Amino acid sequence: MSTFPLRCYKEGSTVFYAPDVSLYAEKGSYVPSRAPVFYNPKMALSRDVAVCVLQAYSKEASRRLRVCIPMAGCGVRALRFMLETDGVESIVVNDLNPAAVSLIEKNFELHGLKGKATICCDDANTLLSSSASRGDRFDLVDLDPFGSPAPFLESTIRALKPKGAMLCVTATDLPLLCGSQPKACLRRYGSMPLKGEYCHEVAVRILIAHAVSVAAKYDYALQPMLSYYFGHHVRVYFKGKLGAKSADEKLGTIGYLAHCDRCLSRKLVNGFPVSELARKCPSCGGEVKIAGPLWCGPLQDEVFLRETVKIAEEKEGGRTLTFLRLLLMEASAPPLYYNVHRICSAACVPCPPIKKVIESLRERGFSAFKTHFSPISVKTDAPPGELLTLLKELSSSSKF
Ligand SMILES: C[S@@+](CC[C@H](N)C(=O)[O-])C[C@H]1O[C@@H](n2cnc3c(N)ncnc32)[C@H](O)[C@@H]1O
Ligand SMILES: [Zn+2]
Numbered sequence: 001m002s003t004f005p006l007r008c009y010k011e012g013s014t015v016f017y018a019p020d021v022s023l024y025a026e027k028g029s030y031v032p033s034r035a036p037v038f039y040n041p042k043m044a045l046s047r048d049v050a051v052c053v054l055q056a057y058s059k060e061a062s063r064r065l066r067v068c069i070p071m072a073g074c075g076v077r078a079l080r081f082m083l084e085t086d087g088v089e090s091i092v093v094n095d096l097n098p099a100a101v102s103l104i105e106k107n108f109e110l111h112g113l114k115g116k117a118t119i120c121c122d123d124a125n126t127l128l129s130s131s132a133s134r135g136d137r138f139d140l141v142d143l144d145p146f147g148s149p150a151p152f153l154e155s156t157i158r159a160l161k162p163k164g165a166m167l168c169v170t171a172t173d174l175p176l177l178c179g180s181q182p183k184a185c186l187r188r189y190g191s192m193p194l195k196g197e198y199c200h201e202v203a204v205r206i207l208i209a210h211a212v213s214v215a216a217k218y219d220y221a222l223q224p225m226l227s228y229y230f231g232h233h234v235r236v237y238f239k240g241k242l243g244a245k246s247a248d249e250k251l252g253t254i255g256y257l258a259h260c261d262r263c264l265s266r267k268l269v270n271g272f273p274v275s276e277l278a279r280k281c282p283s284c285g286g287e288v289k290i291a292g293p294l295w296c297g298p299l300q301d302e303v304f305l306r307e308t309v310k311i312a313e314e315k316e317g318g319r320t321l322t323f324l325r326l327l328l329m330e331a332s333a334p335p336l337y338y339n340v341h342r343i344c345s346a347a348c349v350p351c352p353p354i355k356k357v358i359e360s361l362r363e364r365g366f367s368a369f370k371t372h373f374s375p376i377s378v379k380t381d382a383p384p385g386e387l388l389t390l391l392k393e394l395s396s397s398s399k400f
Contacts, residue, residue: 004020009041017106018035018074018076037097046170049226052312054087061164068091069081069093069141070094071152096121105119124155125155129159137160139165140167147172148176148188148189149170150189153210157215163241166225166237167211170233171234174232176188179199179202189207197342198338198373213254213293215247219242220241225237228323228372230323252270254271255271259289268335268336306328309325326371330369330379333367334381344395347388349396352391352395357394358378361387366380368382
């Protein structure tokens with residue numbers, strides 16, 4: 001029996017109990033870490049996406065999946081996988097917090113599912129390592145820790161099946177990944193971040209590169225299928241398979257970023273391009289900042305993302321569908337977005353609507369896309385100088 005007040009919630013079509021969030025507020029807003037068992041309603045969209053991804057993946061694999069949620073909180077994610085998809089063959093639901101485990105049991109009992117799940121109270125690394133050593137591996141592991149997933153990646157990768165497994169990873173330590181604490185980012189992810197206008201995309205790319213490198217140690221190849229930034233977290237879904245050659249190929253897509261603050265030029269370079277990474281910007285002679293290692297390849301697998309969008313269309317849709325469609329629209333865009341507001345403000349010109357900027361870039365023969373990373377930014381292959389000229393022209397002609 002829980003010794004704290006519970007409230008009944010609904011996410012997707014799933015009803016469940018969680019701590020009453022109104023009791024754990026600070027300055028009027030709920031602080032999930034204060035609650036005796038973790039539940040964050042703000043992550044509902046992330047769970048909606050996870051439900052669609054699991055359904056899409058199970059459909060693509062033409063099989064039901066053996067799933068593990070090593071850090072399950074109140075169990076809402078696990079419950080939603082069971083109730084809102086038909087892709088789960090078996091599920092292991094774990095949390096280190098005994099109060100969370102009692103609540104998971106209560107929630108599973110509520111739906112008559114307690115006998116259909118293995119619910120345990122273990123350290124995530126212990127659980128995952130013992131699953132690997134027993135040969136009891138998973139088709140899908142959903143890693144959703146407090147902060148960085150880095151301390152759990154090795155055991156998670158060892159616990160994945162050798163063929164066609166899916167790894168889902170959340171990181172909420174954005175101050176590190178976005179460059180406010182570079183030393184901590186080096187420590188956790190072995191990578192130098194870059195603070196600035198497109199730091200959230202750099203954060204996703206660092207997380208991918210780190211997971212790919214850790215997996216490669218085990219001759220395991222990870223390919224990012226769907227990646228995003230939302231709210232206070234970044235999240236990546238990888239497909240994995242055992243194979244040294246494939247792991248080498250994935251490592252080949254890791255490289256470095258060279259960024260010039262003066263003219264805003266930026267370049268991703270695969271491999272170890274020491275000679276290509278000039279200290280002076282080739283466009284303007286300004287000082288170049290280097291970040292990485294990071295993932296230089298695509299963030300989405302368009303085919304898989306389209307299937308996930310279809311699943312979201314069949315479900316209730318709403319903001320999750322809008323979000324997934326935006327990811328799909330920008331899937332083929334050039335990397336590393338430009339913050340139009342920031343550029344206009346530095347140039348002391350009024351800021352045109354993003355829609356207008358995109359239309360005008362396309363009229364001039366460039367590719368241009370909205371991005372989910374930032375509603376005031378564009379992804380384009382136009383050089384930064386051309387973008388600035390266009391923004392100045394738009395503002396002087398008041399074409400908007
Ligand atoms: C961010 S919450 C998980 C939220 C959950 N996945 C969801 O969607 O609601 C992180 C959880 O990890 C648990 N935890 C922290 N350290 C752990 C560890 N070493 N092993 C297992 N669970 C751990 C915490 O008790 C907490 O419930
Ligand atoms: Zn420059």
